[in-house]
Amino acid sequence: MASPRLQSWDRVHQKTFSPENEPHSRPIPPLTWWASQPTKGSATVFVDRITVEVEAGRGGDGCMSFRREKYVPRGGPDGGDGGDGGSVIVVAKAGVDSLQELVHRKHWRAKGGTPGKGSNCHGAKADDLTIHVPPGTILRDEAHDLVLRDLASDGDTVVAARGGKGGKGNTRFKSSTNQAPREWTPGGEPEKRRLTFELKVIADVGLLGLPNAGKSTLLSRMSRARPEIANYPFTTKRPNLGIVEIDWDRQFVMADIPGLIEGASEGHGLGHEFLRHVERTRVLVHLVEPTPDDLSDPLENYRTIRHEVEAYGERLGTDLAGRPEIVAVSKAELPGSEELQAALAKETGAEVLRFSAATGDGLKELTERIWAELSGRDDD
Structure with a gap:
């Protein structure tokens, strides 16, 4: 059964994945939301x-x-x-x-x-x-x-x-x-x-991670949202939304939260502006890239974002850090992704997924895992 939140987002662009994890087209009525496409020569501004x-x-x-x-x-x-x-x-x-x-x-x-x-x-x-x-x-x-x-x-x-x-x-x-x-x-x-x-955007799933972790690319692959994507930090300055349709009966809304940095819970780097969009999500998907451009430690990067989420939740008096979290290694085609997956699994004590938005590997597994969390069912 489709998520009840979708009743409020019935005008969002959609994209479907086949059982073979390959996108295919089917007639879908024209839809618009933050994921909508601006006409040539125009700009769509998201005001929050x-x-x-x-x-x-x-x-x-x-x-x-x-x-x-x-x-x-x-x-x-x-x-x-x-x-x-x-x-x-x-x-x-x-x-x-x-x-x-x-x-x-x-x-x-x-x-x-x-x-x-x-x-x-x-x-x-x-x-x-x-x-x-x-x-x-x-x-x-x-x-x-x-x-x-x-x-x-x-x-x-x-x-x-x-x-x-x-x-x-x-x-x-x-x-x-x-x-x-x-x-x-x-x-x-x-x-x-x-x-x-x-x-505060209302979405079933919120994508978390440092700038350039691959959140916008993942959203564009799993839905018809077209966020700005570039190889530099803070490309995403406003949240983007898109509908992920697994099949006709299983759909959810996913939000690409702009990249967080250390000190975000204290307002650094527009941290409060970004973190407040996480408050209404039901499941957090935390992306960690194996080879950051700044040569930082990926495992330490994961800890940094977790700390900021926990601190922001304490500031609000809510258990934001206790929300279901799926940890996934992005850019699996890069060297070091398997080692990072093992290190994160040891750090979290939970299963860590690995995917490549460039090749499509692991996207189906990630989508099914998200749906299992949303449905309150054990993936096993």
Whole structure:
């Protein structure tokens, strides 16, 4: 049965692997997400954090009016109430790509309610202003350093700024001792906030590793995501998502987390920006390359990333390091991969896989192992 998370990612490009571990094509409807292809000459920007101002609408003023009719000398008050101002509402919506919509509009303001009129005509309530964001977005009030809401699922909603209440017309002040009130109230002031929208990608699997460990290449081989790939560190600056389809009944979403470095848990190298995308994943796949370009020790590199994940989890008060982890040696075609596989197995006390994204060797085994972890089944 397909992962339930895929209901929120039904517009992601897909790629299928045959039992022989060779990709083959089949008719798949056009799909888009972070993995979507930009048109020639254009660039796709993934925005996962932005601060904007939201302001609700002011309430309409109440009306002071008196009934004026022939043969009715003392008609009494008939001033209507003002309408409520519109609120600013944020809704998580599946299919929304990123926070890109907020980039070109830094101030969101709802309309105000209309004032009341005579003949007890009440002002109209203004329409609410709705902002759609991807599931996984967290809203923070900058002034109070407060999390307003974690919009984790499709349809989650929060009122970011509430509209002002409509003012009262003078009819509201009529009493037995005051038959001709001249009191009325103005419309209420709206809420205004400076909000930070922070997106944590929602994926079943998160790819971890130092820069240039082969995460983007693996994602491009297992799905139709097309992240930027180059032979230099920090090629990936934003997370990329793709659907991995084993067969028609088994699918999962995988995220390529930008490369981490020592001190990432303390914010070095945009560590916090990268590590927060790991929080919502169910399984971590830790890639270790056998021959790093900087000639560093691969085993020590593995320990470095593990330490950063553990430290970040402690900082959040969560058992992030206790999440299921699959350790795999990437670039198996390079010398030293078998020795590294044995060393990592001894270090972790668990089975360590080895694969080559260049030749395709080991990809099927890795995919099946990931699915076994997601399904909670023993691979044996």
